[in-house]
Amino acid sequence: MQTNVLEFFLAGALKKCPNKTAIIDGDVRISFAELDRRSRTLAAAIVARAGVLNEPVAVYLPKSADVVIANVAIMYAGGIYMNLDVKIPPLRLKNILDHVGPKLVITSRDRVAEVQGATAGITHSQIVCVDDIAAQDIGQEADAAPLRFRKLIDTDPACIINTSGSTGTPKGVVLNHRGVIDFMDWVFEEFRFDESTKIGSLSPFYFDIYILELIACLAKGATLVIIPDKLPIFPAKLMEFIAEQAVDFLFWVPSIMVNIANLGLLEKVPLPALRTVFFAGEVFPTRHLNMWRRALKDAVFVNLYGPIEIHVDCTFYIVKDDIPDDQALPIGSPCRNTDILILNEADQLCATDEQGELCVRGSSLCGGYWNDxxxxxxxxxQNPLNTRYPELIYRTGDLAVRRADGLIYLAGRKDYQIKHMGYRIELPEIEHQVLGVPGIANACVVYDSPKKAITLFYQPSGAHVSAATIRQALSEVFPKYMLPTTYHAMAQLPMNANGKIDRNGLLLSLADSD
Structure with a gap:
C-alpha cells in the first residue's frame, strides 16, 4: 500500500528510467538520477538546518528545475512543500509567511533580501540558498536524510497551496499524501502517461495543475518541459515552442487557449505531436474549444473541474461528440472514488435538472486550511444525508445541475468567489483592500463574466480619488491577476431593501451599458 507521494518516484521513473531526461528548463537538462542526487543533497541540508517532519518549508524561487528539486528534497526530508510566487507584492508575501510560519525558506542568494525584507518572522538561519547547496558535496549525509519521509502516514500533509482569502490573508489549503495518491491513481488508470510523454508546463508551480505534471513526471518517466515565463504573452512564440519541443500533453487554463484560437494560430502553427489536452480552472467557451478540436482532430480534449480543496480536480468530461458553439460544456462525471452531491437549500439531493450547491465527498477532500x-x-x-457516522463533505459554493444523462453542468457561484484567468479569487478580499485606500467611503467589486473583467465600483468620501491611485495601492498588495480591470466612481453606491450594496443592480448596469 502506497502511503507517500515520494514513492511514485522511487518505484517509478527513478527505478525504471534513471538516465532519461526528467526536466527541460531552457538549456538545462536534468535526468531522473540527477534529480534524485540533487534532491537528496538538498534534503540533507534541510534536515541539518531544522526538523521539518510534518512542517512547512517555503520555496521562493522562479519557476525552474530548482523548484522541482526543492519539492522532491522537502518530501525526502518529510516536510510540507509550499511554492510561492516571486512576483507577489512584499505585503502579500509577508501575510503568507506570517500566517503559515514555515520552518525554512528555500531561495536563491539574490532573493534573500526580498524574504527578509517582507517579514521579521524569518531569520537568516531559516533561509537555505540553493546556490550554496549546489556548490557543496554533502556526501554520506545525503544518504541518511531521505529516511525521514518513511515516518509519514498517508493523511499527513504533502503541500500547502495559498489561495485568496476574504479577510486579506490568503488561505493555506493543506493537501495530503492520500488525496494526491488517490487522484493520480485515477489519472493513470484513465489516461496514458509513459516515458514518451512530454508535458508542456505553462502554469505556475504554486498552482495545483503542477501537482499532476510533477507526479506524471516522477511516476511515469514523462519529461517536464518548462515553458519560459515570457512566452504566454507572445502566443505565436508559445505555439512555436510547443511545436519545436514536440510536446504531446498540455494541462492549461482556457484563457490562453482562447487567445491562441482568436489569433488564428492553430492554422498557422501545426502541432502534430500533441495528443492530449487537459483544461480546467474556468469555463472554456465551446466555440473556441471547437476551433482547437478542428485543428487537432487526433487529440483528446478533457474538461476537468475541481476546487483546490479536493486535490486538483474531482470531475472530468472527455469531449467526444460534436457540441454546438452555443451549448455549454459539461464538467462531466466524478473521478474514481469521488462522489458529487448536488444539494438544495434544505440540504436534500436535487432532482434531475434542479439547481443546487455542488458538494464533494471522498478521499479527495483536503485536510482543510492551515492555521484556520x-x-x-x-x-x-458533516454530510447532511448521513446521520449514522461522521463523514465530511466539502461545500464548494458552486451551483450545478445534473441532467438526465447523468452529466453535471456548472450554473454559477453561490457567493462572490470567482475563477479569473484560472485563479480562484474572493471579491471581498479586493474590497477589503480598496476600503483601506484613503478617501474611499465604500466599494463593491463584481465580476463582469461576459468580458471576464473584475470591475470596481467605489464611492469617494470627499475629493475625487482616481482609478490610478487605487490601482497603485492595490498593486502593492495583489498580483496582477487580482487587480480590477475597470473602475467606476459613484457619488453613492446603490443599496437594496436590506441596506446592503445592490450587487445585482451593479451587474445589470454593466449588462445595460454593453
Missing part, C-alpha cells in the same frame, strides 16, 4: 479552524469547519461539514 474556523474557515475549515465552515465549508468542511
Amino acid at each position: 479552524l474556523e474557515k475549515t469547519t465552515r465549508v468542511f461539514v
